[in-house]
Amino acid sequence: MICWVVSDSFAEEVSWTDNAALTGTLETEWAGMIDDGSTQKLETILQPELNVSLTSDSSLTGILRIRGDAEDKLEPGSPYQDNRSTASSSLYLGDNVDVELRELYIDSYFDDTLLRVGKQQVVWGQADGLKVLDVVNPQSYREFILDDFDNSRIPLWTINIEFPVADESLVQLIWLPDTTYNDLQEPGSPYAFSSPRIVPQTVPGFSTVILDATKPHKPLSDSDFGARFSTFLDGWDITLNYLYHYKDNPVFYRQILGTQVTITPEYKRTHLIGGTFSNAFGDYIFRSEIGYSTNSYHVTHDAMDSDGIEETGEASYVLGLDYSGITDVFLSAQFFQTVLTEDPPGISRDQVENTITFLVEHNFANETWKAEILLIQSINDGDGMVLPKISHEFSSNISIWAGTDIFYGDSDGLYGQFEDQDRITVGFEWGF
Amino acid sequence: MKNLTKVFVLTLVSSVLFLSPASANTLPDGKELVKRVNALDEGEFVTRKIHMKMIDRRNKERERFTVSLRKYFGKDKKSIIFYEKPSNVKDTAFLTFDYKDVIKDDDQWLYLPAMRKVRRISASDRGDYFLGTDFTYEDIKKEGKIAIEDYSFVTKGEEVVNGINTYVVEATVEDREDAKDLGHSKVVIWIDGEINLIRKSLFFDLKGNELKTVTTSDIRKVDNIWTRHILNVQNHKTGHKTIFTFSEVDYTSPVPDRIFTKQALKKGL
Numbered sequence: 001m002i003c004w005v006v007s008d009s010f011a012e013e014v015s016w017t018d019n020a021a022l023t024g025t026l027e028t029e030w031a032g033m034i035d036d037g038s039t040q041k042l043e044t045i046l047q048p049e050l051n052v053s054l055t056s057d058s059s060l061t062g063i064l065r066i067r068g069d070a071e072d073k074l075e076p077g078s079p080y081q082d083n084r085s086t087a088s089s090s091l092y093l094g095d096n097v098d099v100e101l102r103e104l105y106i107d108s109y110f111d112d113t114l115l116r117v118g119k120q121q122v123v124w125g126q127a128d129g130l131k132v133l134d135v136v137n138p139q140s141y142r143e144f145i146l147d148d149f150d151n152s153r154i155p156l157w158t159i160n161i162e163f164p165v166a167d168e169s170l171v172q173l174i175w176l177p178d179t180t181y182n183d184l185q186e187p188g189s190p191y192a193f194s195s196p197r198i199v200p201q202t203v204p205g206f207s208t209v210i211l212d213a214t215k216p217h218k219p220l221s222d223s224d225f226g227a228r229f230s231t232f233l234d235g236w237d238i239t240l241n242y243l244y245h246y247k248d249n250p251v252f253y254r255q256i257l258g259t260q261v262t263i264t265p266e267y268k269r270t271h272l273i274g275g276t277f278s279n280a281f282g283d284y285i286f287r288s289e290i291g292y293s294t295n296s297y298h299v300t301h302d303a304m305d306s307d308g309i310e311e312t313g314e315a316s317y318v319l320g321l322d323y324s325g326i327t328d329v330f331l332s333a334q335f336f337q338t339v340l341t342e343d344p345p346g347i348s349r350d351q352v353e354n355t356i357t358f359l360v361e362h363n364f365a366n367e368t369w370k371a372e373i374l375l376i377q378s379i380n381d382g383d384g385m386v387l388p389k390i391s392h393e394f395s396s397n398i399s400i401w402a403g404t405d406i407f408y409g410d411s412d413g414l415y416g417q418f419e420d421q422d423r424i425t426v427g428f429e430w431g432f
Numbered sequence: 433m434k435n436l437t438k439v440f441v442l443t444l445v446s447s448v449l450f451l452s453p454a455s456a457n458t459l460p461d462g463k464e465l466v467k468r469v470n471a472l473d474e475g476e477f478v479t480r481k482i483h484m485k486m487i488d489r490r491n492k493e494r495e496r497f498t499v500s501l502r503k504y505f506g507k508d509k510k511s512i513i514f515y516e517k518p519s520n521v522k523d524t525a526f527l528t529f530d531y532k533d534v535i536k537d538d539d540q541w542l543y544l545p546a547m548r549k550v551r552r553i554s555a556s557d558r559g560d561y562f563l564g565t566d567f568t569y570e571d572i573k574k575e576g577k578i579a580i581e582d583y584s585f586v587t588k589g590e591e592v593v594n595g596i597n598t599y600v601v602e603a604t605v606e607d608r609e610d611a612k613d614l615g616h617s618k619v620v621i622w623i624d625g626e627i628n629l630i631r632k633s634l635f636f637d638l639k640g641n642e643l644k645t646v647t648t649s650d651i652r653k654v655d656n657i658w659t660r661h662i663l664n665v666q667n668h669k670t671g672h673k674t675i676f677t678f679s680e681v682d683y684t685s686p687v688p689d690r691i692f693t694k695q696a697l698k699k700g701l
Contacts, residue, residue, distance in 0.1 A: 023519050112690050123548040282556045324554050367564035396494045396518045431519025
């Protein structure tokens with residue numbers, strides 16, 4: 001009987017191999033600084049993906065990323081990764097090469113209930129380029145927000161269940177015991193944050209000591225969890241979202257003793273509730289996304305403040321309008337607003353802040369060529385970034401592209417802080 | 433000479449006035465022919481693979497390997513296409529709800545793996561070309577059938593296409609706005625009256641110039657349903673061609689309802 005079972009399972013293993021597919025991409029991108037022509041990165045990424053059909057109702061997906069950068073300027077040396085859990089850390093092979101298990105999960109259907117267990121990305125929201133609800137997974141700021149979110153989002157070990165509750169209605173429950181947070185760049189990196197909006201500033205006459213962050217590390221008590229209800233009603237795509245999570249950027253608490261300023265980064269929890277709505281009206285698509293965080297933390301310059309941080313609630317929303325009434329042209333505009341429920345003195349932002357984005361895409365020659373330009377502009381600070389790009393599908397498996405990333409505005413602004421990082425990029429991707 | 437011209441003109445007018453109606457009386461009504469095309473059994477559900485080949489005017493080829501599923505929910509039709517290869521388009525997926533009620537706008541979504549988001553797409557741009565092919569979104573959605581409410585039909589005669597007797601029906605888009613949405617003003621269609629399938633279509637743009645020709649071949653029964661296996665589109669304006677080749681067509685294996693959801697669009701097959 002035992003022999004029979006072993007034999008049977010072996011036969012099944014063989015059939016798994018028969019149902020496996022290995023695909024992937026090899027991508028190389030060069031980035032050169034506009035001001036002095038120096039190379040910022042010369043990066044090659046090999047990203048193999050394995051898909052195995054285990055049974056008719058279950059499958060396995062694994063994605064690995066092997067990244068080499070000949071310049072090693074974006075993340076000099078081997079980062080400490082003290083923001084990541086051990087299970088989600090990358091492996092650094094010297095200063096120039098890192099290997100990361102991007103995703104590894106099993107999908108299983110039980111009737112119409114989908115269970116996805118493993119390392120994965122959970123993407124919420126309707127906004128492009130700006131995040132209100134797309135905060136389930138943390139993000140790498142290795143290249144600020146210039147990289148595709150698919151690449152910069154950090155996958156987490158997650159249990160994700162989705163089940164229908166009515167016709168066209170679905171409930172998603174997620175549990176994330178992975179205590180991994182944003183990859184913030186260390187001082188000296190091109191995209192290290194320097195804006196006083198995000199990091200506390202040094203004070204003349206005072207020495208500053210920055211302590212290691214007290215990162216949550218208990219998989220059970222420090223885990224995040226969330227729920228989403230989605231439905232399709234009278235042409236409207238609607239979701240209602242809830243997430244109880246640690247904010248992915250640490251809060252920089254300040255303590256002044258004598259002439260020494262001590263900064264203690266600490267991760268803090270918040271409740272996020274919100275929703276998304278979208279519908280088509282002729283050639284127009286209306287998209288919106290709204291979220292409210294019960295706890296939002298802001299650096300204050302008020303020297304009398306006991307810990308240098310002000311806490312308040314924060315509401316954010318995005319209104320987006322897409323237009324596709326011109327053949328081969330896609331136009332998209334978004335208005336993004338964040339509102340603090342209080343206006344504490346000395347904080348480095350306005351109580352109400354507005355940002356707009358414009359995207360124009362034009363496809364040519366049966367979508368083998370695409371020209372696009374994206375503008376993100378902060379209304380309050382007057383800074384922003386412009387990203388023009390042209391890409392070409394050279395063949396079924398090879399794409400090439402060239403673009404520029406231009407920052408402008410005050411160096412205290414979210415975008416203006418990278419004004420010296422204007423660059424040109426050229427790249428190609430081969431799929432196999 | 434003037435008398436000769438008058439005789440010629442009179443003969444021509446007589447032909448138009450008397451011969452054509454006599455011929456038309458012997459031909460089936462164009463709208464009825466199209467209704468028969470639309471009524472052709474296409475199964476309650478179907479799964480098939482579609483190999484898409486796009487060829488530019490310099491004969492440079494691109495390929496897509498996809499799986500397409502379709503299912504009727506009452507009189508409404510839901511379709512989904514999953515892209516499997518090559519890697520740069522892998523996991524792209526397109527979902528459409530085609531409602532029987534013509535008053536109700538259809539709904540469409542596209543999943544772009546680079547964004548990992550399902551995007552709502554306007555269903556009013558029926559004449560836009562579908563993901564780099566020479567088929568429009570309308571062509572993809574209708575699968576060889578015709579939105580009868582958009583056209584007026586006239587049967588022009590009979591012709592032999594690749595050895596098959598066909599009726600030639602001229603379908604003219606009645607409303608200028610509909611023509612702009614569809615991207616064409618008129619279609620001449622060659623209908624195989626034996627099996628009620630369109631063998632060939634010639635589309636004309638808004639100015640009346642030839643736009644593209646769609647030819648259908650390798651038509652054979654699968655699970656007792658007449659099935660088109662090769663669709664060839666020649667775009668006369670750009671010189672670009674698209675060939676869809678259908679394989680592993682299966683009308684018998686049940687397709688779960690959950691396939692036609694935004695969840696499946698993201699997850700893939």
